[in-house]
Amino acid sequence: MSDNERTTSPDTRGTGDELHQGVSGGNAMTTSQGIPVTDDQNQLRAGDRGPSLLQDAAFRDKIMHFDHERIPERVVHARGYGAHGVFESYDDHSGLTAAYLFGKKGRQTETFVRFSTVAGNMGSADLARDVRGFATKFYTEEGNWDLVGNNIPVFFIQDAIKFPDLVHSVKEEQDRGWPQAASAHDTFWDFISLMPESTHMALWAMSDRAIPRSFRFMEGFGIHTFRFVTADGKSSFVKFHWKPVQGMQSVVWNEAVKINGADADFHRRDLWNAIQSGDFPEYELGVQVFDDAFADSFDFDVLDSTKIIPEEIVPIRPLGKMTLNRVVDNVFSETEQVAFMTQNVVPGIDFTNDPLLQGRNFSYLDTQLSRLGSTNHTQLPVNAPKCPVAHFQRDGHMQFAHQRGRANYEPNGFSGDDRGPRALTTFQPDTYPTKVEGEARRLRAESFADHYSQANQFWKSQTEVEQKHIVDAFAFELGKCEIPEIRTRMLGNLRNVDESLAQRVADELAMELPEASPAKVAPRHDLPVSDALSIVKNGPDSFAGRKIGVVVSDGTDADLLAAVRSAAEAEGTVVEIVAKAVGGVTLSNGEKLAADHAIAGAPSVLFDAVALLPSADGAAALGKVAEARDFVTDAVAHNKFLALGPDASGLIEAAGVASKKDDGFVDVSDAAGAKGFVETCRALRFWKRELSA
Numbered sequence: 263m264s265d266n267e268r269t270t271s272p273d274t275r276g277t278g279d280e281l282h283q284g285v286s287g288g289n290a291m292t293t294s295q296g297i298p299v300t301d302d303q304n305q306l307r308a309g310d311r312g313p314s315l316l317q318d319a320a321f322r323d324k325i326m327h328f329d330h331e332r333i334p335e336r337v338v339h340a341r342g343y344g345a346h347g348v349f350e351s352y353d354d355h356s357g358l359t360a361a362y363l364f365g366k367k368g369r370q371t372e373t374f375v376r377f378s379t380v381a382g383n384m385g386s387a388d389l390a391r392d393v394r395g396f397a398t399k400f401y402t403e404e405g406n407w408d409l410v411g412n413n414i415p416v417f418f419i420q421d422a423i424k425f426p427d428l429v430h431s432v433k434e435e436q437d438r439g440w441p442q443a444a445s446a447h448d449t450f451w452d453f454i455s456l457m458p459e460s461t462h463m464a465l466w467a468m469s470d471r472a473i474p475r476s477f478r479f480m481e482g483f484g485i486h487t488f489r490f491v492t493a494d495g496k497s498s499f500v501k502f503h504w505k506p507v508q509g510m511q512s513v514v515w516n517e518a519v520k521i522n523g524a525d526a527d528f529h530r531r532d533l534w535n536a537i538q539s540g541d542f543p544e545y546e547l548g549v550q551v552f553d554d555a556f557a558d559s560f561d562f563d564v565l566d567s568t569k570i571i572p573e574e575i576v577p578i579r580p581l582g583k584m585t586l587n588r589v590v591d592n593v594f595s596e597t598e599q600v601a602f603m604t605q606n607v608v609p610g611i612d613f614t615n616d617p618l619l620q621g622r623n624f625s626y627l628d629t630q631l632s633r634l635g636s637t638n639h640t641q642l643p644v645n646a647p648k649c650p651v652a653h654f655q656r657d658g659h660m661q662f663a664h665q666r667g668r669a670n671y672e673p674n675g676f677s678g679d680d681r682g683p684r685a686l687t688t689f690q691p692d693t694y695p696t697k698v699e700g701e702a703r704r705l706r707a708e709s710f711a712d713h714y715s716q717a718n719q720f721w722k723s724q725t726e727v728e729q730k731h732i733v734d735a736f737a738f739e740l741g742k743c744e745i746p747e748i749r750t751r752m753l754g755n756l757r758n759v760d761e762s763l764a765q766r767v768a769d770e771l772a773m774e775l776p777e778a779s780p781a782k783v784a785p786r787h788d789l790p791v792s793d794a795l796s797i798v799k800n801g802p803d804s805f806a807g808r809k810i811g812v813v814v815s816d817g818t819d820a821d822l823l824a825a826v827r828s829a830a831e832a833e834g835t836v837v838e839i840v841a842k843a844v845g846g847v848t849l850s851n852g853e854k855l856a857a858d859h860a861i862a863g864a865p866s867v868l869f870d871a872v873a874l875l876p877s878a879d880g881a882a883a884l885g886k887v888a889e890a891r892d893f894v895t896d897a898v899a900h901n902k903f904l905a906l907g908p909d910a911s912g913l914i915e916a917a918g919v920a921s922k923k924d925d926g927f928v929d930v931s932d933a934a935g936a937k938g939f940v941e942t943c944r945a946l947r948f949w950k951r952e953l954s955a
């Protein structure tokens with residue numbers, strides 16, 4: 263049969279039942295109007311080789327829909343990945359807030375989370391150096407609460423009016439269209455160097471926080487000070503914190519760059535794999551609670567989003583835990599169409615006068631209209647509250663609701679179904695009655711003026727290796743700036759943070775240190791170290807949820823491999839097999855083993871630790887493969903732990919690292935050795951290697 267011939271004829275069509283199952287039912291294909299499609303391969307044409315006919319409604323239906331598939335991507339946080347979950351309250355927290363979701367021990371609330379990078383376009387790579395969004399929608403019984411946070415607890419600017427400038431500066435430069443998903447360029451550092459208030463966040467962004475190993479291993483923060491209000495009207499200030507139960511972990515920069523090439527979807531794949539395998543990520547939600555007296559006595563303004571309140575001063579009170587337990591059915595319908603809005607707070611949660619938060623409360627509602635095209639985006643399944651919704655908002659594009667009854671206004675004199683809803687005037691708590699007074703002026707409060715002291719505190723609180731990474735990151739990013747004055751200005755700002763930091767960055771750039779930039783308030787360097795600010799000081803005590811890449815060859819000792827697998831399994835660690843070719847190998851006992859990856863497609867950057875278990879012949883053969891040598895040298899360069907089987911020496915010699923063996927190389931020849939290796943890996947990385955290099 264030629265392409266031009268019909269592939270179906272009336273007598274081969276399905277039964278009437280089959281056809282009438284429609285798009286949501288069986289397999290019978292229809293147009294978007296539900297009309298059976300009889301041929302999805304060929305247009306309707308006049309004659310065998312003639313023109314296409316306008317009357318082909320099935321073709322037009324299909325192509326027209328395709329032409330309109332794209333919607334504008336988010337202006338920031340365009341690249342994101344979502345998952346469903348459930349939040350469970352640890353206790354009855356009604357002494358703190360009237361919010362229903364916190365009102366009873368064990369109370370469960372469905373959630374949807376979207377993690378994201380900020381600067382990159384939708385198709386950019388996951389391991390950009392960037393802030394990560396951590397936005398959560400709680401579908402509570404009293405409406406949707408959106409906690410739209412980041413994985414860094416401070417922000418670049420103090421007032422929302424500067425947000426467009428900040429974002430323009432970090433995105434691709436408008437006259438050339440690059441760089442993509444990178445802050446390492448002139449316009450970003452030009453802006454930052456002229457905005458001293460950004461310095462604190464710049465330190466965080468240059469730290470390993472900005473290159474997390476996984477969405478599962480990062481913290482989240484609501485950033486702003488919010489209010490909790492109880493049913494009897496008592497209010498306290500709160501800052502929201504998410505702590506990953508899996509512990510925190512980041513990658514190193516050289517690794518991040520290579521992950522982007524090896525697997526640009528590294529973070530989304532990681533989340534998807536974990537959920538699909540039943541290893542559900544968990545995050546504890548807690549709050550720092552404080553009152554007006556504390557706010558007045560604190561060294562910094564609690565309404566200033568460029569500042570933290572150290573956990574050592576106000577500890578975090580745990581409220582409950584969220585478990586992510588379901589991937590989306592459809593990325594567009596859910597992850598793309600989800601509309602987070604900071605102004606979505608439920609009774610018992612309220613705003614403060616933080617000028618960044620106040621600005622966001624306008625922006626998020628506004629942006630959904632241009633992204634989703636209709637005020638009725640609240641009716642999309644991922645956005646619709648799971649509690650009853652009743653109001654007199656009517657019509658608009660894509661109105662799905664059948665709003666019944668006669669009255670579409672109130673007050674009205676109707677009754678029953680014709681009457682419609684009424685406001686719950688006695689419902690408590692309503693907006694917290696804060697007293698507001700003052701002259702309308704455009705100003706920045708004096709209490710917002712100290713831009714460097716907490717940056718110094720952050721720097722001081724890092725371990726030696728984390729400080730080194732910050733220095734390297736500044737040198738890398740500023741090194742990408744072509745305009746020397748920008749680098750100089752930034753070095754001047756860094757002098758206000760810490761002399762040694764500034765000097766080390768200047769040394770790496772081979773530049774002279776300029777004068778310190780003028781500071782409105784003299785920077786303080788006496789704030790105490792806060793251990794909570796370091797990732798390394800807060801590592802997990804298990805290697806669960808991490809991944810070991812095991813290199814095998816023909817003749818790999820089957821018992822040793824089994825020992826590594828069972829030690830990993832006992833820890834909750836994933837093992838993936840890497841061989842020269844994906845077809846696999848024949849083990850010492852004659853068993854055939856398929857590989858998860860060919861070594862050329864799975865560099866060691868995709869794993870948290872590696873085990874080299876080739877046979878002696880296999881090690882020699884792998885030693886001749888460039889990617890196998892890179893696998894080893896990268897694992898060493900990225901401070902990973904390496905398990906060495908008894909016959910691995912040929913491979914590490916070929917990779918040129920045999921003479922660099924340190925305590926991060928663990929000889930493994932039996933079950934006890936395998937167990938010991940996995941336990942060693944709980945430290946995540948062998949940082950000493952980098953410091954002694």
Ligand code: HDE
Nearest residue numbers: 336339376395396397411412417422425485618625626629
């Ligand atoms: Fe956002 N931000 N933002 N932001 N933001 C958006 O809303 C905005 C800020 C954050 O996964 C946009 O739906 C302004 C701080 C996340 O869908 C937009 C200001 C924090 C997400 C917007 C800020 C965030 C967004 C773009 C300055 C951490 C992704 C698309 C005051 C607390 C949510 C959209 C998702 C997204 C505006 C600053 C977090 C344009 C004006 C501070 C996690 O409305």
